[in-house]
Amino acid sequence: MSVDFHLRSKSNASKSLDRIDFIDLYNYYQIQSEFLTNQYPIICVRIVYNDCLLQTRKEVINYTSDSSSFTYEFLDYLRSEEWLTEYPVIGELHEFLLNGSQLISYCLPFSYKNAEPEYIQVVSCTHITNSAQKQIKNIAILLSQHKELYLAYLKQKSEINLLEQVIHKIVHQFGNSLSLIGLYAHNLYLRLQSQSYRDEAKIIHERIQELGNNLTDIINCSQSERLKISLQDLRSIVLESIQDLQPLIIEKDLIISIPDISAKLEVDRLQIKHVFDNIFSNAVHFSPGSGKIVCTWQEFKEEIFIQIYDEGGGISSEDLPQIFNPFYSRRSGGTGLGLTIARKIVLDHRGSIWARNLSTGGAEFCLVLPRKKIINE
DSSP states (O other): OBOOOSSSOHHHHHTTSSOOOSOOHHHHHHHHHHHHHHHSSOSEEEEEEEETTTTEEEEEEEEOSOOTTOOHHHHHHHHHTTTOOSOOOTTOOEEEEOTTSSOEEEEEEEEEETTEEEEEEEEESSOOOHHHHHHHHHHHHHHHHHHHHHHHHHHHHHHHHHHHHHHHHHHHHHHHHHHHHHHHHHHHHHHOOSHHHHHHHHHHHHHHHHHHHHHHHHHHHTOGGGOOEEEEEHHHHHHHHHHHTHHHHHHTTOEEEOOSSOOEEEEEHHHHHHHHHHHHHHHHHHSOTTOEEEEEEEEOSSEEEEEEEOSSOOOOTTTGGGTTSTTOOSSTTOOSOHHHHHHHHHHHTTOEEEEEEOTTSSEEEEEEEESSOOOOO
């Protein structure tokens, strides 16, 4: 049996996230507490922790069918933590005698938050075995590691949501202006008598439509539920991005080096190509004449690590922390949106992207992309 005595249930807490594909703390802790009660002759397991969403202390409690000695008064006593007369060391199992009871309590803290312990408490009629003690310590490590990963997951989701809001605001502002410009260009086309002027007005109108289509692509990039995941050839995507930049590459006499061996991964091809388009475009722009741009990748069991670096002047210490921020650009005439959107796409793929300077000179962009399919709920 499990009890959650706080104001919001785990189901409500889960709904605060748009998509849940990572086991939340309550459910993960529940699984671990059930494992202990099923595997060992103990009466009760409590896991007390700080909820990082609600900013409150919560508990998961499981106890076996042989729990006749438990009363609400005894449960209140456990929750009061009056038995916790000292602050045990993290990772060490401590034995406590419970007042007014023949039961034995074991407590193992796995973290402290604002001087409040997060811990596993095991209640038993007898002393537990060394094997059970070792298992409790292992589970405490798992709880701590899972919470660290879960916090990173929530941070990533928060960043994705922020980027979505920024992109929608950008599209709204640009869309209104483009619609007005397109309307005037069309009216000019209809009123002008000179064919050459009409042709110029038509070109303006067509370019406005093209920009409008690009805005639509940006909207789609900001909506990760629209990812069209399929098995793709990484080398093929990279080659396509490089091919689109051939005029500039030839003009600057650049050498582009990529691996001969490809790699397979499940991604949205158009969106990931947009990421490479942006990184290679920047690399070409900032590379010196007759320079070299290198792209490499390494395959791991579940991820692919990709590196793209050039021989340019690198990224200044002032620019480096801001290059993924909206509207921040070092390129003349740049919108400052390319890397922002690229980062959003990578995050939607459950990956990561960062930039750094090389000791030999030049800038390097690093990407980590999962190889397996993303499940959108």
